[in-house]
Amino acid sequence: MPRPDARPLEGHDLNWHTALHRLQEDAQPHVLATLVGAAGSTPREPGTKMVITPETSFDTLGGGTFEYQVIAAAREALTRGDTAPSLEAFPLGGRSGQCCGGYVHVLIEPFAGAERRIALFGAGHVGQALANLITPLPWRLDWFDSRPDAFPPWVKCEPAPPRLKLHSSGAEPAAASAAVHSLSPGSDVLVMTHDHGQDLALIDALLKRHDLASIGLIGSASKWASFKRRLMEAGHDPDNIARVRCPIGIAGANGKRPYEIALAVVAELMTLAAARPDEPDRRGIVPETLRQAFGPDR
Incomplete structure (x- = not known):
């Protein structure tokens, strides 16, 4: 589903380069084919491009x-969470149901969207400094504060910073629960409100x-010791509490x-995204595939 804060795209009439610019600026998942x-005999010539999202597509490779x-292959790549390009061969006959009689190779380049999803609770001095550092990065930032006037003026300027959404959450525990429920799975969460009661509820x-x-929770060792005691009294087990930094x-x-x-x-957040130990040494399109597609016999 598209993010509710994403700017609407204009459907199939939008050309591929305009759609690509908008989607990359908003860190929305998409594929450049x-x-x-x-x-x-082929319907379009090499160099033709189209952009594909989970919901729609822009421009055409020939229909x-x-x-x-191609659209199905692109959406499968997005569903798998692929980040490396792949080269797909499509004969224009047989399985394609087209009678052109030729064949094409299509480069599928998936862009997963925002590399990280950050949820920041608190728009105090540290929160504002964090937002300044995060917004230039290819990360999505959901920024919460119970005080609507706490956000700095620069976040309300036009055009608004891409990939940033402001949330005015309430101060009561029920509001904290609702805000947490709204977070995207996989978010890195930072808690630093102006009120210890709100911090604990969050x-x-x-x-x-x-x-x-x-x-992550901002605070001293004594603050965290007090929080741990109260969280255990609320029924959280020590292993679960240990998830908090x-x-x-x-x-x-x-x-x-x-x-x-x-x-x-921010430096700590970057260390949390360590490369997977099973990541292969060879990435992207292997040379054998390129030779098969573009060798001298082609």
Whole structure:
């Protein structure tokens, strides 16, 4: 489903490069499909492109069953969470149901959208410094505060910063629970409101979700000791409570200025996204595939 804060696209009439620019700016998942090789009679020439999202497509590679197959392959790549390009061959006959008689190779380049999803609770000095650091990155930021006037003026300017959505959440525990319920699975959550009661209510609600990437709480060791005691009294087991990082920030960063703290927190977030140990040494399109597609016999 598209994000509710994403700008609406204009459907099939939008050309591929305008759609690509908009989707990349908003960090929406999409695929750029490029016809890179052709032989025989084909509906379009190499270099033709189209953009495909989970819901729609922009421009055309020539239409017909062939294009339907390209769209299906692109959406399968998005569903799998692919990030590497792939080269697909489509004969324009047989399975394609088209009578052109040629064949084409299409480069499928998936873009998963935002690389990270950050949920930031609190628009105080550290929260504002964090937002300044996060918004230039290819990360989506959902920023919450119970005080609508707490957000800095720059986030309300036109055009609004891409990939940023503001949320005015209530201060009561029920509002904290609703805000936590709205978070996307896989979010990295940072809690730093102006009120310890709100912080505790948020942590209590966050620990009831087991599909979040990480939970971080700003505060001292004594604050966290008090919170741990109250969370255990509320029924959370020690292993679940241990999911919370407090204090937050990369080890060894001892600055106390808001921007220094924010830098340490962003650096820590980057260390949490370590490469998977089973990631293969060879990535992308293997040379054998390229030789088969574009060798001298083609």
